[in-house]
Amino acid sequence: MNDNDLFEAETAALNSAYDVISKDDASGDEYRIALDNLAKDFHRLMRETRRLIARSDRKELELNTLNFKLEQLTSELDYKARHDNLTGVLNRGAVFDQAEHYLKSNPLSLIVLDIDFFKRINDEFGHPTGDAVLRELVKKLKSSLNGVGEIGRVGGEEFTVLLPNISLDDAIEIAENVRLAIAAETFTCFPRPHVTASFGISWSDTNCDFENAYGRADAALYKAKHNGRNRVEADISILQLTTLEPQQLANENFSTLG
Ligand SMILES: Nc1nc2c(ncn2[C@@H]2O[C@H](COP(=O)(O)OP(=O)(O)OP(=O)(O)O)[C@@H](O)[C@H]2O)c(=O)[nH]1
Known part of the structure; x- marks a missing residue:
């Protein structure tokens, strides 16, 4: 998947905005429609970005928790490998x-x-x-x-x-x-x-x-x-x-x- 596929709607809105800008005789309505489309896409992008950031924060937290548990488990295993399980002293x-x-x-x-x-x-x-x-x-x-x-x-x-x-x-x-x-x-x-x-x-x-x-x-x-x-x-x-x-x-x- 390339960037154009991922942002197809946004790319289209951007291109039509450029078209309007490049026209010498673009009407006020054309500017308004292009701006309206850009605003909608911009708003949607912001909403999606916020959602992605929240999701990646959650994943980061989950990953940190898993890492912490893994470290605990590693040190427990290390302890068990070095200690006698009946008396707790060195094996x-x-x-x-x-x-x-x-x-x-x-x-x-x-x-x-x-x-x-x-x-x-x-x-x-x-x-x-x-x-x-x-x-x-x-x-x-x-x-x-x-x-x-x-x-x-x-x-x-x-x-x-x-x-x-x-x-x-x-x-x-x-x-x-x-x-x-x-x-x-x-x-x-x-x-x-x-x-x-x-x-x-x-x-x-x-x-x-x-x-x-x-x-x-x-x-x-x-x-x-x-x-x-x-x-x-x-x-x-x-x-x-x-x-x-x-x-x-x-x-x-x-x-x-x-
Ligand atoms: N309860 C228990 N007994 C164990 C364990 N490991 C070994 N033993 C026992 O320790 C006993 C050692 O007996 P022996 O080697 O004959 O030694 P001893 O009776 O103490 O005689 P001396 O050392 O000569 O005074 C055996 O009965 C083993 O079964 C364990 O983890 N728990």
């Missing part, structure tokens, strides 16, 4: 991403904790009670960490706390406080007196591979389980690098807290 993928991000420019202490005998809780009281224990554990973790570090869930009943720029000694103290807070109070969702957890900690310098940091913390956790549970164990192999000869390193692995 395994996000823990790894975040830790690798920190390690690019910071040293990092990592706490890995695992609820003791969680299978028994599930077996004796059912999966929904087990789920409630997981949620309540996260609440206790949050309140005892009081904003320090970032909590993640890396497996069924295994959680992590990322502590960038926190020394191993401080991380051990933090883990001890969390351990005591969990063991000290009864869980409201669980009729037995105590839920406990075991803790493994590693410290890694900037640029350390997170798989390595996680592996060392997990090995320390295994040791905590092996040594009786409800306890904190820290990997000190990295610290030993500066003080021990290679021969000694082969024999030394972990330190144990009381």
Whole structure:
């Protein structure tokens, strides 16, 4: 469709107006009719333009609303992709991403904790009670960490706390406080007196591979389980690098807290 088709009536009115103007002997009536036609078309064009503007304003508003909803949905999806839907903390993928991000420019202490005998809780009281224990554990973790570090869930009943720029000694103290807070109070969702957890900690310098940091913390956790549970164990192999000869390193692995 070209402009002439779209404005056929207006073009005709305009052409007859030009005809009248170009005539030396055009009468007053001819001028009046040409002007009248132009006025009618001009009026119609104004009305149509107003209608189009109103319609395009409405469409723009609808588009803005849709864009807003799309942005909300994108950030909800992004949040869901990075968080555990049972407890709301970072999920395994996000823990790894975040830790690798920190390690690019910071040293990092990592706490890995695992609820003791969680299978028994599930077996004796059912999966929904087990789920409630997981949620309540996260609440206790949050309140005892009081904003320090970032909590993640890396497996069924295994959680992590990322502590960038926190020394191993401080991380051990933090883990001890969390351990005591969990063991000290009864869980409201669980009729037995105590839920406990075991803790493994590693410290890694900037640029350390997170798989390595996680592996060392997990090995320390295994040791905590092996040594009786409800306890904190820290990997000190990295610290030993500066003080021990290679021969000694082969024999030394972990330190144990009381
Ligand atoms: N309720 C619930 N249970 C889960 C979930 N994910 C994993 N589990 C359960 O967690 C339990 C883990 O059991 P185990 O690996 O034997 O560990 P544990 O009984 O805690 O024993 P220790 O770790 O050695 O003290 C299994 O019974 C899993 O079914 C979950 O999302 N909700």
